[in-house]
Amino acid sequence: MGYVLAVTTLWRREIVRFLRQRNRIVGALGTPLVFWLLIGSGLGSSFRSSGFPGGERYLEYSFPGTLALILLFTSIFSTISIIEDRQTGFLQSVLVAPVRRSAITLGKVLGSSSLALVQALIFLTLAPTVGIGLTPGKVVLLCGILFLIAFELSAIGYFIAWKMDSTQGFHAIMNLFLMPMWLLSGSFFPASGAPAWLRWLVHANPLTYGIAAVRRALYLGHVQSAPDLPPFGLCLTVTALFAALAFAAATLVASQPAR
Amino acid sequence: MTVSLAVEVENLSYSYPPARRGADPRTALRGVSFSVRAGEIFGLLGPNGGGKTTLFKLLCTLLLPTSGRAKINSLDTRASANEIRRQLGVAFQSPSLDKKLSVEENVLHHGHLYGLRGNELKRRIQTVLERFRLQDRSKEIVETLSGGMCRRVELAKAMLHRPRVLLLDEPSTGLDPGARRDLWDHLKMLREAGDVTVLLTTHLMEEAAECDRLALLHLGQVVALGTPGELVSQIGGDVVTVRVGNPQPLAGEIRNRFGVTPAILDGSIRIECREGHKFIPQLVESFPGQIQSISMGKPTLEDVFIQRTGHRIDE
Incomplete structure (x- = not known):
């Protein structure tokens, strides 16, 4: 009971904090939108010539990847706040409270995944503009998948941020590790045309399976649009497993005694 | 017991x-x-x-x-x-x-972390805010408050x-x-x-x-x-503080003549002695013209700290 109460209260704090910082909302939703429109429109013509299955346009191809980018930005920016919490001293009062470390981790990770999910869903309403039809069934399914990906990314962010003492350090790691993870997930270009070593990296990247699951859910019933994607079941299993693994790692690192 | x-x-x-x-x-x-x-x-x-x-x-x-x-x-x-x-x-x-939250929200989250909830928590928040004269500020965001608040x-x-x-x-x-x-x-x-x-x-x-x-x-x-x-009572009697231009040589002379152990702190000579009111006249007569000012006080915790460590506490 105390566990749930602690998780809920820490989750609520994340939401309230986010809503009180308007610029975070603009940044997390606006940046991927601008990326999508600029890159999607700019690269669109060159991609059309190389031929996409079903004559898919690049704006349409990069739509699921942009959803993932929104999840990535929001999750990461909210988990960075653990560094801020440590610097402002808020964290120390949570650490001396009779609360399990997994509850502290869960509150933070759930908070940032909820925020990420809501923003991704706002973006999802644009799907029909690129010819992707939405049905209630699809939206429910997508909610689940997007939440899993957000949870996974938040837990990874938390894991990285826990030991850091500056947000600058986090940005460096983010550019080195998390952005390539997104680039190599089939969000930005399909693995099929890439060199073998890159294809291998794409297949080893857990986010690939998340994006593939989103793609499959968006085109539910249209099999022809996903010829070389891993099967749906595998996508969901890998995503769920990796989310659990990332959460376990985040809790573990937070449970170590302080230096 | x-x-x-x-x-x-x-x-x-x-x-x-x-x-x-x-x-x-x-x-x-x-x-x-x-x-x-x-x-x-x-x-x-x-x-x-x-x-x-x-x-x-x-x-x-x-x-x-x-x-x-x-x-x-x-x-x-x-x-x-x-x-x-x-x-x-x-x-x-x-x-x-949390600076982005109000006073009340901060206290509320804290209560939840300690397993408190509902009306009981509301009552307690009311009580502590009143006790620390914060009830009028409970809706204010913490970053707008003064340090003391x-x-x-x-x-x-x-x-x-x-x-x-x-x-x-x-x-x-x-x-x-x-x-x-x-x-x-x-x-x-x-x-x-x-x-x-x-x-x-x-x-x-x-x-x-x-x-x-x-x-x-x-x-x-x-x-x-x-x-x-x-x-404080571990320091016998009184503490006499002597201000002089150049404390080092005078401290040595005081030690030789009276058999006490003077300490030098912040340019003053500090002496613990049993009966300050008798010691001061002797001291002043022994070094005419050298002493700028002299004062006597009951020992304080600061004196205890100085006696044990040779340092002032706020150094």
């Missing part, structure tokens, strides 16, 4: 890991031992860097001892951190509030869940005199009520003098332990 102990510290040492490879670990506490009886207001007095904050972090389970042990209500901080946390109320010296929220938070042991790190820092008096009135009220033990750190003499018992901490060691009265 055996007195129950709320805090037991036995031969406690702590070293921070080296800042870089090859560097030496920084030892912050060296074999500290003392105990605090249930219901006491116990003070840790010492200069910044004396080890107070490290000791504080060890007691509130944020750090684990390098060696030795610390117990809260007979529970070892190493083995029973979670049970201990339930019984502790902690106010850190550095702020621990934040300290009060901090203290309100620490007491919300009615802890059995209160740990307060420099509780008066940033409080104006009125709020400081309020805090002490409240601490004394808690002491009268009987079941709360207070352990606080301070570098302020006036505050230390209010405590039931004190440990003086210097360079990671306890240099004196006792009630403020006991500590």
Whole structure:
């Protein structure tokens, strides 16, 4: 009971904090939108010539990847706040409270995944503009998948941020590790045309399976649009497993005694 | 009757890991031992860097001892951190509030973390906010509050869940005199009520003098332990302070002539003696024209600290 109460209260704090910082909302939703429109429109013509299955346009191809980018930005920016919490001293009062470390981790990770999910869903309403039809069934399914990906990314962010003492350090790691993870997930270009070593990296990247699951859910019933994607079941299993693994790692690192 | 102990510290040492490879670990506490009886207001007095904050972090389970042990209500901080946390109320010296939240929200989240909820929690929030004169500010966002106001929220938070042991790190820092008096009135009220033990750190003499018992901490060691009265009475009689232009040679002469051990602090000569009122005339007559001013006082805790360490506390 105390566990749930602690998780809920820490989750609520994340939401309230986010809503009180308007610029975070603009940044997390606006940046991927601008990326999508600029890159999607700019690269669109060159991609059309190389031929996409079903004559898919690049704006349409990069739509699921942009959803993932929104999840990535929001999750990461909210988990960075653990560094801020440590610097402002808020964290120390949570650490001396009779609360399990997994509850502290869960509150933070759930908070940032909820925020990420809501923003991704706002973006999802644009799907029909690129010819992707939405049905209630699809939206429910997508909610689940997007939440899993957000949870996974938040837990990874938390894991990285826990030991850091500056947000600058986090940005460096983010550019080195998390952005390539997104680039190599089939969000930005399909693995099929890439060199073998890159294809291998794409297949080893857990986010690939998340994006593939989103793609499959968006085109539910249209099999022809996903010829070389891993099967749906595998996508969901890998995503769920990796989310659990990332959460376990985040809790573990937070449970170590302080230096 | 055996007195129950709320805090037991036995031969406690702590070293921070080296800042870089090859560097030496920084030892912050060296074999500290003392105990605090249930219901006491116990003070840790010492200069910044004396080890107070490290000791504080060890007691509130944020750090684990390098060696030795610390117990809260007979529970070892190493083995029973979670049970201990339930019984502790902690106010850190550095702020621990969420600046984007209101006063009330901060206290509310805190209550939830300690398993409080519903009407009971609402009632308690009401009570602590009133006690620290915050009820009119409860809806304000913390980042708009003054430093002193934040300290009060901090203290309100620490007491919300009615802890059995209160740990307060420099509780008066940033409080104006009125709020400081309020805090002490409240601490004394808690002491009268009987079941709360207070352990606080301070570098302020006036505050230390209010405590039931004190440990003086210097360079990671306890240099004196006792009630403020006991500590002060260890210095025999009076303290005479002599201001002169050049203290060094005169101090030597005073030592030779009177067989006392003068200390030099801030350019003044400081002498402990049994009967100051008899000593002063002799001193002035012995060194005519050399003394700019001379004063006598009853020893204070500062004098105890100086006697034990050779340093002022705020150096």
